[in-house]
Amino acid sequence: MNDSPNFHMTPDEFRQAGRAVVNWIADYYEQIESYPVLSQVKPGEVRSMLPPDPPQEGETFEAILADVDRVVMPGITHWQSPNFFAYFPANASGPAILGDLLSSGLGVQGMIWATSPACTEVETHVLDWVVKMLGLPEKFLSSGEGGGVIQDSASGATLCAMLAARERVTGFASNERGCDGRLIAYASSQGHSSIEKAAMIAGIGRGNLRIIDVDEKYAMRPDRLQEQIEADLAQGLVPFYVAATVGTTSSNALDPLRAIGEIARRYGLWLHVDGAMSGTAALCPEFRYIHDGLELADSYAFNPHKWMFTNFDCDCFFVADRKTLIKTLSILPEYLRNKATESGAVIDYRDWHVPLGRRFRSLKLWFVIRHYGLEGLRYHVRRHVEIAQEFVRWVEEDADFELAAPAPLNVACFRHRGGDAINQAIMDRVNAGGEMYLTHTKLDDRLTLRMSIAQTNTERRHVEKAWRLIREAAAAVTSGQT
Amino acid sequence: MNDSPNFHMTPDEFRQAGRAVVNWIADYYEQIESYPVLSQVKPGEVRSMLPPDPPQEGETFEAILADVDRVVMPGITHWQSPNFFAYFPANASGPAILGDLLSSGLGVQGMIWATSPACTEVETHVLDWVVKMLGLPEKFLSSGEGGGVIQDSASGATLCAMLAARERVTGFASNERGCDGRLIAYASSQGHSSIEKAAMIAGIGRGNLRIIDVDEKYAMRPDRLQEQIEADLAQGLVPFYVAATVGTTSSNALDPLRAIGEIARRYGLWLHVDGAMSGTAALCPEFRYIHDGLELADSYAFNPHKWMFTNFDCDCFFVADRKTLIKTLSILPEYLRNKATESGAVIDYRDWHVPLGRRFRSLKLWFVIRHYGLEGLRYHVRRHVEIAQEFVRWVEEDADFELAAPAPLNVACFRHRGGDAINQAIMDRVNAGGEMYLTHTKLDDRLTLRMSIAQTNTERRHVEKAWRLIREAAAAVTSGQT
Numbered sequence: 035m036n037d038s039p040n041f042h043m044t045p046d047e048f049r050q051a052g053r054a055v056v057n058w059i060a061d062y063y064e065q066i067e068s069y070p071v072l073s074q075v076k077p078g079e080v081r082s083m084l085p086p087d088p089p090q091e092g093e094t095f096e097a098i099l100a101d102v103d104r105v106v107m108p109g110i111t112h113w114q115s116p117n118f119f120a121y122f123p124a125n126a127s128g129p130a131i132l133g134d135l136l137s138s139g140l141g142v143q144g145m146i147w148a149t150s151p152a153c154t155e156v157e158t159h160v161l162d163w164v165v166k167m168l169g170l171p172e173k174f175l176s177s178g179e180g181g182g183v184i185q186d187s188a189s190g191a192t193l194c195a196m197l198a199a200r201e202r203v204t205g206f207a208s209n210e211r212g213c214d215g216r217l218i219a220y221a222s223s224q225g226h227s228s229i230e231k232a233a234m235i236a237g238i239g240r241g242n243l244r245i246i247d248v249d250e251k252y253a254m255r256p257d258r259l260q261e262q263i264e265a266d267l268a269q270g271l272v273p274f275y276v277a278a279t280v281g282t283t284s285s286n287a288l289d290p291l292r293a294i295g296e297i298a299r300r301y302g303l304w305l306h307v308d309g310a311m312s313g314t315a316a317l318c319p320e321f322r323y324i325h326d327g328l329e330l331a332d333s334y335a336f337n338p339h340k341w342m343f344t345n346f347d348c349d350c351f352f353v354a355d356r357k358t359l360i361k362t363l364s365i366l367p368e369y370l371r372n373k374a375t376e377s378g379a380v381i382d383y384r385d386w387h388v389p390l391g392r393r394f395r396s397l398k399l400w401f402v403i404r405h406y407g408l409e410g411l412r413y414h415v416r417r418h419v420e421i422a423q424e425f426v427r428w429v430e431e432d433a434d435f436e437l438a439a440p441a442p443l444n445v446a447c448f449r450h451r452g453g454d455a456i457n458q459a460i461m462d463r464v465n466a467g468g469e470m471y472l473t474h475t476k477l478d479d480r481l482t483l484r485m486s487i488a489q490t491n492t493e494r495r496h497v498e499k500a501w502r503l504i505r506e507a508a509a510a511v512t513s514g515q516t
Numbered sequence: 517m518n519d520s521p522n523f524h525m526t527p528d529e530f531r532q533a534g535r536a537v538v539n540w541i542a543d544y545y546e547q548i549e550s551y552p553v554l555s556q557v558k559p560g561e562v563r564s565m566l567p568p569d570p571p572q573e574g575e576t577f578e579a580i581l582a583d584v585d586r587v588v589m590p591g592i593t594h595w596q597s598p599n600f601f602a603y604f605p606a607n608a609s610g611p612a613i614l615g616d617l618l619s620s621g622l623g624v625q626g627m628i629w630a631t632s633p634a635c636t637e638v639e640t641h642v643l644d645w646v647v648k649m650l651g652l653p654e655k656f657l658s659s660g661e662g663g664g665v666i667q668d669s670a671s672g673a674t675l676c677a678m679l680a681a682r683e684r685v686t687g688f689a690s691n692e693r694g695c696d697g698r699l700i701a702y703a704s705s706q707g708h709s710s711i712e713k714a715a716m717i718a719g720i721g722r723g724n725l726r727i728i729d730v731d732e733k734y735a736m737r738p739d740r741l742q743e744q745i746e747a748d749l750a751q752g753l754v755p756f757y758v759a760a761t762v763g764t765t766s767s768n769a770l771d772p773l774r775a776i777g778e779i780a781r782r783y784g785l786w787l788h789v790d791g792a793m794s795g796t797a798a799l800c801p802e803f804r805y806i807h808d809g810l811e812l813a814d815s816y817a818f819n820p821h822k823w824m825f826t827n828f829d830c831d832c833f834f835v836a837d838r839k840t841l842i843k844t845l846s847i848l849p850e851y852l853r854n855k856a857t858e859s860g861a862v863i864d865y866r867d868w869h870v871p872l873g874r875r876f877r878s879l880k881l882w883f884v885i886r887h888y889g890l891e892g893l894r895y896h897v898r899r900h901v902e903i904a905q906e907f908v909r910w911v912e913e914d915a916d917f918e919l920a921a922p923a924p925l926n927v928a929c930f931r932h933r934g935g936d937a938i939n940q941a942i943m944d945r946v947n948a949g950g951e952m953y954l955t956h957t958k959l960d961d962r963l964t965l966r967m968s969i970a971q972t973n974t975e976r977r978h979v980e981k982a983w984r985l986i987r988e989a990a991a992a993v994t995s996g997q998t
Contacts, residue, residue: 041888041891041892041895041896042609042610042972042973043609043610043611043887045542045543045545045546046542047610048538048541048542048545048610048613048614049538049539049542051610051611051614052534052535052538052541052542052610052613052614052617053534053535053538055614055617055618055621056530056531056534056535056538056617057531058618058621059530059534059617059618059621060527060528060530060531060534061527062621062622063527063530064527072630073630073632073633073634075633075634077629077633077856077859077861077862078637078861079633079637080633080634080637080638080641081637081640081641084638084641087645087648088645088646088648088649088885088889088890089885089886089889089890090889090890090891091889091890091891091892092886092887092888092889092891092892093886093887093889095611095614095887097886098611098882098883098886098887102618102879105634105638106634106638106879107634108634109632109633109634109635109637109638110622110624110632110634110635111624111630111631111632111633112624113622113623113624113625113631113632114622114623121625121631121851124623124624124625124873125623126620126621126623127524127525128524128525128529128530128533128534129525129533129577129580130620131530131534131617131620131621131623132530132533132534132537132577134616134617134620135534135537135538135541135613135616135617135620136537136540136541136584138608138612138613138616138617138827139537139540139541139544139608139613140544140592140595140596141595141596141606141607141608141613141827141828142592142593142594142595142606143595143603143606143828147559148554148555148593149593149595149602149603150555150591150592150593150595151555151557151559151561151562151591151593152555152557152562152587152588152589152590152591152592153591153592155560155561155562155563155591156562156563156566156587156588156591158563159562159563159566163569163570164570166569166570167570186668186871186873187871187872187873188872189870189871189872189873190870190871193717193870197716197717200719208716208719208721209716209721209722210721210722210723211697211721211723211724212695212696212697212699212719212720212721212723212724213694213695213696213697213719213721214694214695214696214697215693215694215695215696217694226849227847227848227849227852227872228847228872230847231845231847231870234679234690234691234844234845235675235679235717235718235845235870236717236718236719237682237690237694237695237718237719237720238694238719239690239691239692239693239694239695240691240692241692241693241694242693242694283849283851284849284850284851339873345620345623346623346625346873346875347871347873347875362716363713363716363717365709365710365712365713366709367708367709367765367766368766368956368957368958369603369765369766369955369956369957369966370709374559377559379559379560380559388671388672388675388713388717388870389668389669389671389672389829390669390670390671390709390710391606391668391669391671391821391828391829393828393829397584397588400580401580403570403571404571404574404575404579404580405525405574405575405577405580406523406574407523407570407571407572407573407574407575408570408571408572408573409523409572409573409574410523410573410574413523414523473851474850474851475850475851476850484851490524491524
């Protein structure tokens, strides 16, 4: 029987095409500032360039790569541009891209230890490194009763923490019989939308998520948290989970972990702390104050795929008590039974998150940590904070603008004093210009501009240019040249 | 202010390191059959080769890559080996690896349309192609009321379908007030463990997942499903969701979709169909009978990351009514508001799954479809089925072995007639030998060996060798040479 034709890319074809893609990416980074940061296409424009039907016959790799330029590139918003100041960063870096490439090449499944022991053990080990790198509480080390796992996103971590909390408070009865609508979760009004989404997914109901007021710094008020817990208890409800944030998405506010943690301990709530972007700052000892009180938390997550130069997806999720998490998410069908699992000597990460299958995501994190070393990572975090603080001073010194919230780290919330319409017009104008991209939030119901200064390649000159563009846009807008 | 030192990999360093990784992968595929398929390391062996603390200073890329060989490779189970017959495949291919590499290089977030329109539009478009390629019902096309999205895994798809079903039946009240323990889901005893996990996560409770008996082919019995629904209704419970499987994980059984779908329609249940591996067979018109009745389903998922040569993660999830899914998972914080979303003219995939952030995963699927063409994809699927059917005949012709279940496609369940201990010993022996890797299941409580014949590079000669190794192991085991 003839095994040809084959259709597969041969190793030599892969070498050639692979080199072409590597060079394409290197060229891209060299030219990235020549693209408009925010894609300027209209809805449907990208699709209109694609044929309605899939190809019957295969095409050359050159043809495919040419269509990346022709079809895809106009529809790209350049998250890796040093002029990207929108949302939070989603940083790539050379070592991360290549670690991920190696993961794709190996193509292993790490659902259980036995299906590729290195995929599990490198992950556990590197996450222990991360505990030390950030100075996190030792209870999150795998050598004790805790441990870390890579999740797809902070949303996944928030959900898994809420599920473990739900099972802990119900004695694992919700897993068996479902929820009963009496469990109550807590987060501040500045908490991430994924907390509300988790409450929906987990069968808690968003009506059972209590939104706690914030103080003038947009941080959760512990007194209000305690009052709300007391009020819920008085109604016979069951407080079970509080989500605190280190660096809120909107304004980078720091919730007071210690005070919240003490309340969580007192009332038996699971405290989950989300440091999605800002957790990375703890690489530098001078910023570790943001985690003060974290030893009172049951779980913690931050995303190297935001500020730590590690490609999405890479959320590091730590728990103090891995047994509860595992018991919450464990299932063991016959076809996954194996000696290593039954010996109890290994970790099976399938039981630490929602999906069963999992890639070798720790490779890219391992590559990043080894390429930069602690020294290199700290250097860039410090630079970003330093430049952001300089931006803050420029805002404060300009009579037309004001700072809208404290800026403890690398995010500046600010606004033109002319009101919402002016700020909206400024934002639209700078983003349409293509030279930079920033986004907004609302604080105290007022439209507020955000500069998130943390992209891998952002340097002082990019922020300087951004501030010039913002002021030029303000001048044009306020003089009516819209 | 001096912007050096920098620590980043320069574009030229990236070109060089990237070429090294591309060549490493090409070499790996050339040598892959020289590795033991199943990793032979002991628990802790990989970790013991890693330093206890992270490096203070950065290291060279050569040093990092050398440690991949030294530390990682002994702990790899080679899913990409043509001698991998375990579980289900997790196929990589050249175009998929390079599509994923490009996605890493671009590093965009596709959480909403505006954050990179191409990431959303290529995905929607390619998933419409997939509907046509597999001959799926037209209601899953984005041009009507349905549409497709890439999920991380079939587990994610099963969960999202269950959540949408939960909200449909409760009029979106569960999202608001939480679950009430009265909703009942259904799956066969051969359904995937992710159904039970979804019932736990979604607040339904696994006690409210009814396990329906199967027939002699291990397919769900529709009569038993109907009886169980009636019994639950009689108790005042609320049947809401049934999961059917096209190609069960254990024995590749095909649930009768039409009969199940008619019952689902009659009682108002959401029918989710999981074709994780076997759905790919529908690329070939002669295998499309497996989806007979799929037009009665509310949602469908299959994984190009299993049999369709597209690296994990890439689960294609289709819904007939996207509005219900979106309403189930939608959240809209101020910092994600934008004109395109508010115009209603675009898709924001953040509302189609659990995570907020998302990679440009459709690139690899687009690359695979264009590289192979329908012709190339069909060729390999047909070859795998053909070889598997040949394996089935070898088993049937051997007096010492028996087929344990029908083998409609590419998975053969079989056993030695000597009983469980003999089969366990055969499996342990062939897996320890390193020349192949297969796993087991239980059918009718008897240990059953599985040959899943679908790895990208598996050809007839690999299966021939596997059968020889299995028979040699059987001979050794039964003659006492263990």
